[in-house]
Amino acid sequence: MSDQGKEYAAFIAAELKVEHERRGTVNSRSAAALTAVTGLVTVIVAVFTLVFGREFTLAGSAKVMLVIALFAMLCTAGLSLFAGLAKTYDTASTDTMRAMVDSHWTDSEVSARNITAYCNIRTLETLRAGTNFKYRILLIAGLFQMAAVFALILCVAFGLGVAAPEDIPSGVTTGALRVVTVLLLIL
16 A cells, blocks of 8 residues: 555645635625625614704715715625625536546555545635635725725714815825825814
8 A cells, every 4th residue: 555645635635625614714704794784884874863863964075975985885795795606616527426436446546546636636726716706806895895984984074064175185185195184184
């Protein structure tokens, strides 16, 4: 009995296990992101009702910020749902597995280990590519979620009259600098 390739086969099997766990994690995170954005909408409605009252109507910059925040939250929700969709990956076909127990049943352990490792590598390649794609989608969803939070902060600031667009110095032109400036004005 030869131990040839045993370490490689064990390593590949362990990598496949880790990748399946990563896939489970990314699917859980996409569900959590969707739950978070849903909770954020609920909190927004509650805060606006408490702070502004039922009869308050947003106007001007506050209204624009609210629309931007809602759009960003919709993007977050859509991207989270998209990231959570099943992404296919290759596995050993039924025909390949039948051949393993039929015509290849008498192969040496080294040959069997080699074929099994090859099948695991193919699954690992496609599984990893799909999981990495899902993580990229979740990253974009997270950026939209941060944009929504910043827009809500600005909406509340403008709605309460704590800051106004004209309070932002004219030299500040980029979006990120404008947000930081408004946050500093609020604090």
